[in-house]
Amino acid sequence: MKRSLLNQPIFRLIVPPIYGTMMYFLILLINNNLGQLTETMFNRELLVCVVLAYLVSEPIRLVILLFLKKYQDELRKPTNIGFLLVTNLIIGSLIIFLAAYSYFRFIEGANYLSTFQTPLINLTVVFGVSALLYSLFFLSLFLLTIKNESELKKEDLKRQNLEHQLEIFNNEINPDLLFQSLETLISLVHHNLDSAEDFVDRLALVYRYILDNRKKELVSVDDEIRASKNLIYLFKEKFPDQLNYELKNENKARGKMLVPNTLSMVLDCLINGSIISPWQPLNITVDFGTEDGYMVVQHKENDKLSNNKYIKNQYQNLHEAFSFFTDQPVIQIKAYGDAFIKIPLLDLN
Numbered sequence: 001m002k003r004s005l006l007n008q009p010i011f012r013l014i015v016p017p018i019y020g021t022m023m024y025f026l027i028l029l030i031n032n033n034l035g036q037l038t039e040t041m042f043n044r045e046l047l048v049c050v051v052l053a054y055l056v057s058e059p060i061r062l063v064i065l066l067f068l069k070k071y072q073d074e075l076r077k078p079t080n081i082g083f084l085l086v087t088n089l090i091i092g093s094l095i096i097f098l099a100a101y102s103y104f105r106f107i108e109g110a111n112y113l114s115t116f117q118t119p120l121i122n123l124t125v126v127f128g129v130s131a132l133l134y135s136l137f138f139l140s141l142f143l144l145t146i147k148n149e150s151e152l153k154k155e156d157l158k159r160q161n162l163e164h165q166l167e168i169f170n171n172e173i174n175p176d177l178l179f180q181s182l183e184t185l186i187s188l189v190h191h192n193l194d195s196a197e198d199f200v201d202r203l204a205l206v207y208r209y210i211l212d213n214r215k216k217e218l219v220s221v222d223d224e225i226r227a228s229k230n231l232i233y234l235f236k237e238k239f240p241d242q243l244n245y246e247l248k249n250e251n252k253a254r255g256k257m258l259v260p261n262t263l264s265m266v267l268d269c270l271i272n273g274s275i276i277s278p279w280q281p282l283n284i285t286v287d288f289g290t291e292d293g294y295m296v297v298q299h300k301e302n303d304k305l306s307n308n309k310y311i312k313n314q315y316q317n318l319h320e321a322f323s324f325f326t327d328q329p330v331i332q333i334k335a336y337g338d339a340f341i342k343i344p345l346l347d348l349n
Contacts, residue, residue, distance in 0.1 A: 020053030056092050060131050064138050092131025097124045184237050205230045213260035221253040224263040231264045235271050242281040249289025256345040259321045269311045275302050294342040301339040
């Protein structure tokens with residue numbers, strides 16, 4: 001409660017006069033004596049109400065602080081709330097009774113209780129009830145603060161989870177890709193050493209790109225395109241005539257950003273998750289020129305009957321990684337024999 005509104009010096013100085021004035025109006029209303037306001041606005045009774053407001057507000061505030069220190073978050077329990085309200089009602093009423101009695105007895109000079117009994121009761125009841133209102137005002141702030149802190153913690157946990165998913169996505173290396181590349185490399189070593197050297201260079205570029213960008217949140221579309229071409233080169237050695245890769249309107253994506261390894265991961269999952277043969281080649285088209293700000297990856301639907309767990313997890317990680325940066329979702333569509341993956345192009349602005 002150190003930052004609570006109730007503990008702010010300005011609040012403690014400014015509110016009691018307003019609070020006392022309101023109590024003064026209420027007492028006049030109870031006594032059906034609002035006509036007294038036409039005589040003088042700043043009379044002695046008004047000043048007394050303001051002083052009483054100061055006298056009751058500080059002890060009530062201290063009681064609240066003691067309860068908060070003792071119960072902390074447990075203060076929101078109904079029993080503790082009820083105990084706080086009853087305590088402040090008793091303390092507030094007692095303080096007002098003693099202060100008002102002293103005023104009438106020693107300042108006004110009244111010798112008998114019967115002569116000021118009615119205004120004494122009115123002051124005690126009105127300011128006693130106001131102590132309850134003061135406590136309820138605090139409780140509303142306290143419970144609202146707890147709720148806001150709880151929501152902030154939930155949002156922080158959600159953010160941390162998204163950051164974790166983004167890190168997993170950036171750091172993910174498909175073990176199947178490495179094994180397949182090594183098998184292809186072994187075959188090339190026996191038949192064509194020059195091609196084997198080029199293959200090793202491209203393989204190194206693919207993994208260097210993954211390692212270099214594992215700590216980055218976003219990279220340019222141009223970087224992703226270059227990385228995708230290196231990956232396609234590796235797969236073309238395995239499927240020389242059965243795999244085709246086409247890029248469209250890449251100039252329209254200048255200045256746009258993607259999560260690192262997005263395009264390479266999608267291509268890896270498509271190729272490893274599709275049946276590829278001389279009779280069923282895989283033609284992949286990536287279009288950057290859509291009007292809705294998406295990159296669209298299109299291919300003929302020819303999925304394997306059982307895709308491995310890695311591919312399913314990667315698509316899930318892709319959705320979660322982009323949700324960290326944009327409200328636009330990653331969309332997967334299948335229609336008329338074609339499959340589409342729409343990925344939002346990100347803008348730093």
